[in-house]
Amino acid sequence: MDAFVAAAIHDAKNSLNALGAWLDEAGRECPSPALHQAQTLAARLSAQLVELLVLYRAGEGTLRLAIDDHDVADFLADTMAELELTDHRDIAFTCDPGTGTAIGHWAFDAYLVRFALLDALRNALRHARSRVALTVALEPGGGMRFTVTDDGTGFPGDVLDGGVGEMAPGSSGLGIAFARLIAARHATPGGRHGHVELANANGASFSLVLP
């Protein structure tokens, strides 16, 4: 990606954030479903631009992760707070912060991992028939796994095979490319790295495993 394009994306992202703030203010003065939709859309676009910029920085060799300890239960609560569940009232969503409490703390870049998970969750909410779940668990050999599952039609074959091709109308594969990058950039001094696992089992299953 060209540096000019990156700079333009950066400006566009900031403008979208400003637009979001104005829509927020307008919504407070005069709440309406259309304003809410516009706000949600502005936030989603801004998030996609952040993902693009992160991929650009990775290509330029300037992406640096900020790894530090985070309370996993707080992290789950913050992630949920950013998810617009009111737009999906027909979907049963489950996430038990108690599982995070049992884990305690984990060292990771909460900002970037949250982007990856929110993308996966929005994707699941879009494709689910009736239910979406977010779980977190420790890996037997070390590591921590976030899993997003839905009961939709599952991932297309080429995506399961590791491609980032067309997933569905309106999906660019950006989210999965971003998640794979962020997971892989998480490492431990012992040499373990994070990764993403995709599977189909009565719907789509997206796992982001942190080392």
Added chain:
Amino acid sequence: MTIDLRELRGLLIDDVAEMRTTVRIQLADAGLERCDTARNVKEAVERLGANRYDLVICDYNLGQGADGQQLLELVRRRQLLPPTTAFLMITGETSYEQVSTAAEYAPDDYLIKPFTSGTLHTRLERILEKKEALRPVYQHMGERGDRAKALATCDALLAQPSRYSLDVLRLKGDLLLQTRRQDEALALYEGVLRQRATPWAEVGRARALAAAGREDRAREHLNAALAAYPNYLAAYDSLAGLLKKTDAAAAQQVVEQALKVAPSTRRQRSLGALALDNRDFSRAEEAFRRAVEKDRTGFFKSHDDYAGLAKSCVEQGKTQEALSVVKEMGDHFSRTPELAARQAAVESLVHSRAGDSAAAKAALDRALAVQQEAGLDPTTALEIAQACFADGRNDEARRIIQAVAEEHYEDDTVFAQAQSVFAAAGLKEEGAIFLEVTKKRMIKLNNDAVALAKAGQLEQAITMLQEAADRLTSNCQVSLNAAIALLMHIHKRGPDADRLAQAHRYISQAIVANRDHAKLPEAVALYRKVAPEGAPVLDI
């Protein structure tokens, strides 16, 4: 636990008026109605000096070449921000990584723009709850804290299950290292790392290993940590500190890498000093110039930046530029003996290097005259020593270095500076021997006195230690040994108001020099044991 933000007082620091207005409204929405504002570093420092805040909310980008991270370091170092005050940094998407992996002085939390009032509220509650839970430890930290009590409080908190156990462990590790209990610190960090990998415990383990003399292992762990966490500034700082002793060129590279992660005047200064040692004068000039020019607030600069810039200029033949820098140095700082002596010493060095020996001699005489009048900090004294070498007054230089080294024989930083002075004069080998001999002499003095005391010759031990403690007022070990010998005398031979007063004076002297000295608790405990009711109380 619910915290009512209405009862608290906050300070919001942001250089952009619109942002101040917006965030202030969001803070009021969250319940924080009593909130002062500051537009820049100067106002922030004034407000923090005049008032007590429960919470500081600060934007990372403060304009004028200043950022919130440097401000946080400054106010923590100057003790303007008590550990009980919560500090929330607000950052943009592109600078959060510099805040979240900050080294020694990390904010309590950071919030990435844009955020909603709801998110701000949640974060504020969370950090205030944590501050409250850790308050029993924090109240024993800071300027007048008692680290032994802080450690005991950590243990009491760790005895009960709490969601903040890890935060307590982190504090405990730092406290153990500060009080030189490196073996316990090492066990603590290894315990955490057995559970899972995390950068703070990696760096803590390396610091504990280094403190225990296992520097090779410490370097290995830090290199492995940096491969996994290339953004973790504390790892760079620790590694550069270790390498400085053995491989200044490698240390310079590590500081260069850290500067790519996060800009900081302190690291530019450190880079400049290493580049000067490595005779990489153009790089030194660049680093010091950045330190001097980038910070337009003036709050983060030090005498070292101007002195380093002048020295790196003159080494490249830019004499006039170097002299201008010496002059500018006088315009930026308040007039103190340190400033006058430093300016004169650096001016002398510049003239010596440029071959003007008459001007060099005149300037050096001015520096030495200030030194006669006032006690100077070790850095300034060593600068004068360097000017003495440059002017051919080698004996005078050695005398100054010896005095500094005897006072600060336990301080590795001062010893490294002294070694640099010898190296700059082309006397690297002599310097290494000279400093080693000085250190050994000080250790022998203490050991001999202790041996005399153990052999029952307490009077002789006291005479020996008092003579040294009166001469070396910044030497903690000597001061504390003198106090302990006096107190042992009282303990064995009965009350003696004069000896008690002298012991009190030596312990106080040690507290001023280094309140974290490992021997201090022993001396304080003994004083409290033998001091009768109504005796002067120790101010710790």
